Amino acid sequence: MMSSKNNGERQTLLRSTAAMYLLQIAKYLFPFITLPYLARVLGTDGFAVRSYVLSVMTFVSMVAEFGFMNYAIAQIIGGGLEKENVSKVSSGIMYARLVLFVPLLFAVAAMNATVSIMQGNQAYVWIAFVGVFFGSLLPDFVFRAYEKMGIITLRYVVSKGVSVVLTFLLVHSPEDLLLVPVLDLVTSVIAFVWSWWAAVDRFEVKLVRVPWSQIWRDFSRSSVYFVSGLSTIVFSSLTIFLIGVFNTSATDIAYWGIATIVINGLASLYSPLSQSLYPHYMKRASNGGSLSLRRLYLLCLGPLAAGMVLLAVLAEPVMWVLGGSEYVGGSYVIALLSPLVIASFYVQLSGWPSLGAVGKVNELTKTTVVSMVFHVAELALLAAFTGYELIYVAIARTLSEVVLAVLRVNECRKAGVI
Numbered sequence: 006m007m008s009s010k011n012n013g014e015r016q017t018l019l020r021s022t023a024a025m026y027l028l029q030i031a032k033y034l035f036p037f038i039t040l041p042y043l044a045r046v047l048g049t050d051g052f053a054v055r056s057y058v059l060s061v062m063t064f065v066s067m068v069a070e071f072g073f074m075n076y077a078i079a080q081i082i083g084g085g086l087e088k089e090n091v092s093k094v095s096s097g098i099m100y101a102r103l104v105l106f107v108p109l110l111f112a113v114a115a116m117n118a119t120v121s122i123m124q125g126n127q128a129y130v131w132i133a134f135v136g137v138f139f140g141s142l143l144p145d146f147v148f149r150a151y152e153k154m155g156i157i158t159l160r161y162v163v164s165k166g167v168s169v170v171l172t173f174l175l176v177h178s179p180e181d182l183l184l185v186p187v188l189d190l191v192t193s194v195i196a197f198v199w200s201w202w203a204a205v206d207r208f209e210v211k212l213v214r215v216p217w218s219q220i221w222r223d224f225s226r227s228s229v230y231f232v233s234g235l236s237t238i239v240f241s242s243l244t245i246f247l248i249g250v251f252n253t254s255a256t257d258i259a260y261w262g263i264a265t266i267v268i269n270g271l272a273s274l275y276s277p278l279s280q281s282l283y284p285h286y287m288k289r290a291s292n293g294g295s296l297s298l299r300r301l302y303l304l305c306l307g308p309l310a311a312g313m314v315l316l317a318v319l320a321e322p323v324m325w326v327l328g329g330s331e332y333v334g335g336s337y338v339i340a341l342l343s344p345l346v347i348a349s350f351y352v353q354l355s356g357w358p359s360l361g362a363v364g365k366v367n368e369l370t371k372t373t374v375v376s377m378v379f380h381v382a383e384l385a386l387l388a389a390f391t392g393y394e395l396i397y398v399a400i401a402r403t404l405s406e407v408v409l410a411v412l413r414v415n416e417c418r419k420a421g422v423i
Contacts, residue, residue: 025277056262064242072230260335
């Protein structure tokens with residue numbers, strides 16, 4: 006009986022992980038298809054706008070998330086997947102996200118007024134903002150709590166596939182720059198309609214009235230989850246935002262944009278494992294099961310190290326393939342960021358799937374805060390003593406991720422996870 010239960014749990018985990026890996030492959034494949042094309046047809050100036058605004062909108066999206074995803078998963082699983090509780094949690098999170106977008110709107114307006122690259126492209130920025138708005142309202146925490154990740158994968162492939170086809174059909178020159186965020190908006194609207202239809206049809210989720218006290222409670226409790234994941238915002242989005250402030254070279258911004266797309270694309274390959282393990286191990290921990298990831302940590306070290314070396318060696322041809330000959334001069338940025346291939350894996354695996362699943366949220370948050378302070382100090386030094394040259398920015402970005410990885414792995418060791 007126990008063996009049958011374990012086999013069922015293992016099959017569920019494998020299906021969820023497979024679905025999430027298909028999703029991440031699609032997330033990497035679709036940009037890989039369009040990125041070389043857009044880099045060439047938009048030119049360095051147009052592609053710099055795309056890269057910069059994309060980074061700002063990534064920042065907006067991460068703030069709008071506010072830790073709601075992992076908080077909602079914990080609330081739904083803690084409520085035994087009971088339908089009334091799922092609807093209540095989903096409604097509270099939906100309303101909280103709507104409230105959060107009010108200050109975000111004013112924040113984007115302020116950036117539009119102060120950052121030169123955004124001042125000249127305000128229509129692009131606002132169209133992108135609306136796309137992020139719809140994308141932030143997806144009830145993906147429902148599908149992840151039920152470990153039904155296939156819904157998320159199919160939705161992304163279809164919606165993004167439409168956008169990719171339309172990109173090749175409609176975007177042909179720098180004059181078509183505004184069509185890029187419009188197509189992203191189309192993707193977000195398709196995903197929004199698809200997701201809520203699936204949530205209502207498959208899991209009987211309903212939007213119900215909830216008191217303001219619950220919305221405030223959701224904000225308060227989600228803030229712990231938000232802070233624990235804040236390093237991504239500081240390391241990535243804040244970094245490129247400050248590059249735009251202190252280094253106004255469109256070429257440098259374009260170099261950084263392509264380099265971070267490569268690194269983030271590789272790091273995103275770890276997300277399926279992380280996102281599948283979190284609800285699975287949380288259920289196991291809540292049922293008194295054991296949790297040890299030591300073997301997985303050690304098995305992955307060799308392949309990760311090989312991948313890091315390979316990326317550094319192939320940095321120049323990778324940059325040429327993605328951007329063309331005019332971007333090859335920025336290949337050194339990819340080489341300097343290559344250690345993130347290792348560091349990002351251990352940051353993700355030792356985060357919510359490990360420390361979060363065993364209830365070490367405070368310890369997880371502490372590692373994030375320390376690494377953020379470290380990186381902000383680096384950014385301040387760059388502003389004071391350099392012109393935000395990319396070589397120094399890349400070194401600082403790498404060091405911060407390594408510090409976070411070391412801190413989290415050490416906390417996992419103390420918690421007995423490894």
